[in-house]
Amino acid sequence: MENRVLFSIWLIIGSVICYLFIRKSKNIEMPVDIQNLAMFLPTALFIGIFNILQKKSFEISLTNILIIAFAALFFSWLGNIASLKALKKAPNPGYSLVISKSYVLMTSILSVWIFNSVLTTKSIIAIIFIVFFSTLIILEKKVNNENKDRSWIWLTFGAFFAWGFLALILKYLITKGLDSAIILFYLTFFVSILIVFQLIFKNTKIQFKKNYIPIFLCIGIASTFYNLFIVLWYQYAPNPGYINAANAWSIALVTIFSSLLFGDELNIKKVIGVIGVIWSLILLFV
Numbered sequence: 001m002e003n004r005v006l007f008s009i010w011l012i013i014g015s016v017i018c019y020l021f022i023r024k025s026k027n028i029e030m031p032v033d034i035q036n037l038a039m040f041l042p043t044a045l046f047i048g049i050f051n052i053l054q055k056k057s058f059e060i061s062l063t064n065i066l067i068i069a070f071a072a073l074f075f076s077w078l079g080n081i082a083s084l085k086a087l088k089k090a091p092n093p094g095y096s097l098v099i100s101k102s103y104v105l106m107t108s109i110l111s112v113w114i115f116n117s118v119l120t121t122k123s124i125i126a127i128i129f130i131v132f133f134s135t136l137i138i139l140e141k142k143v144n145n146e147n148k149d150r151s152w153i154w155l156t157f158g159a160f161f162a163w164g165f166l167a168l169i170l171k172y173l174i175t176k177g178l179d180s181a182i183i184l185f186y187l188t189f190f191v192s193i194l195i196v197f198q199l200i201f202k203n204t205k206i207q208f209k210k211n212y213i214p215i216f217l218c219i220g221i222a223s224t225f226y227n228l229f230i231v232l233w234y235q236y237a238p239n240p241g242y243i244n245a246a247n248a249w250s251i252a253l254v255t256i257f258s259s260l261l262f263g264d265e266l267n268i269k270k271v272i273g274v275i276g277v278i279w280s281l282i283l284l285f286v
Contacts, residue, residue, distance in 0.1 A: 007233045008246040014226030015250035016257065021218045022084065023093050023258050030212050032084045033202070035219065037195045039080065042220030043227050044188035050228065051181050058185070064178060065186065071169045072190035079162025080191070086155035091265035094255025095137050096156045098277050101247055103164035105130050108284065110168060115175070126284035133276030136269050180234040184227060248281040 018039070025035055051058065083100055090096040105127045111117035138153055173183055233243055255274050259266035 007229045011226060011229045011233070011243065011246045012250040012253070014222050014224075014229060015247065016253045018219055018222035018226055019087070019093060019097065019250075019254045020257055020261065021215055021222065022087055023254075023262055023264075025212075025215050025219070026088050027262070028209075028211055028215065030215060032081060032088070033195060033199055034208065034212060034216065035084050036077075036080055037192065037199070038216045038219035039223045040188045040195065041192040042217075043224045044185060044192050046224045047181060047185045047188060047227065047231070050231075051185055054181070056179055056182055058182060060178060060182065060186070064173060064176070067169060067173065068183065068186045069190050071166055072187050073194060075162045075166035075169070076187055077191045077194050079159045079166060082155045082158035082162065086152040086159060089149055089152035089155065092255055092258050092270070093264070094251055094258055094274060095270060096152055096159075097251045097254060098248075098274050099134055099137060099156050100159040100163060101251055102130050102134065102277060102281065103160045103167060104281065105284065106160070106164035107167045107171070110164075111171070114168065115171065123284055126280045129280035129283070130277055133273045133280060136273030136276065174234075181231045184231055188227070245282045248278040252278050 022035055083096070086096040086100070087093040108117070108119065108123060108127065112119050170180075170183060170187075174180060230243060252274060255266065258264040
């Protein structure tokens with residue numbers, strides 16, 4: 001119980017700090033590619049060190065390496081790009097996060113057929129609630145015929161499906177006996193390589209300005225803490241439902257603090273939508 005509470009607190013703190021600094025990076029016009037690198041490279045380095053200190057074996061089969069590389073390219077890398085772009089465009093980053101992080105409803109449904117998981121009546125009710133409350137976040141009234149940029153919605157759903165399929169692949173690898181910390185190392189390592197090559201071969205030169213450094217480091221450290229405590233959770237408190245509940249609460253805090261610190265949009269209808277989705281996610285897994 002103590003481990004579960006401790007890991008939940010640090011997981012929430014890491015998630016909230018990470019996404020608030022990503023929101024801050026919007027103010028200094030940090031490119032998405034550099035934000036992406038900040039979320040993966042420090043994590044790969046620190047999780048690699050963590051695995052060495054824990055004396056974990058890095059040796060895995062070629063088949064599993066190829067599966068992780070495939071997931072890194074098509075789901076983790078592209079999914080995170082879609083999410084970061086959505087966070088930039090959304091009127092409040094919490095709106096995008098609460099929908100994209102709801103990918104667990106997709107994995108819950110598909111796991112019935114893929115892993116023979118059980119979908120209870122409570123879970124079905126929770127899924128219906130998630131869909132309903134998500135519509136409150138997405139739907140907007142047109143004011144004075146103003147056409148808002150709603151591309152963040154499509155980008156958010158891109159992240160939703162990418163992270164959903166990523167979760168299914170990771171669950172498959174864990175059922176095959178792979179250590180979650182080793183999977184995370186290879187995943188973040190491969191994505192970091194992809195981002196570095198992207199930065200090298202990109203047609204438009206991206207400058208790494210001095211004012212990016214503190215934000216880059218803060219995103220990297222917070223992302224590492226977040227991922228590290230997910231790994232520790234699987235090691236010492238393996239019930240994944242509480243991870244999703246903690247993630248849900250972190251989204252609520254990001255939504256609120258983004259409004260307080262940066263003046264982002266937060267109206268009653270969307271507050272109800274965010275609270276409703278978070279409550280439904282907790283109902284689904286706890």
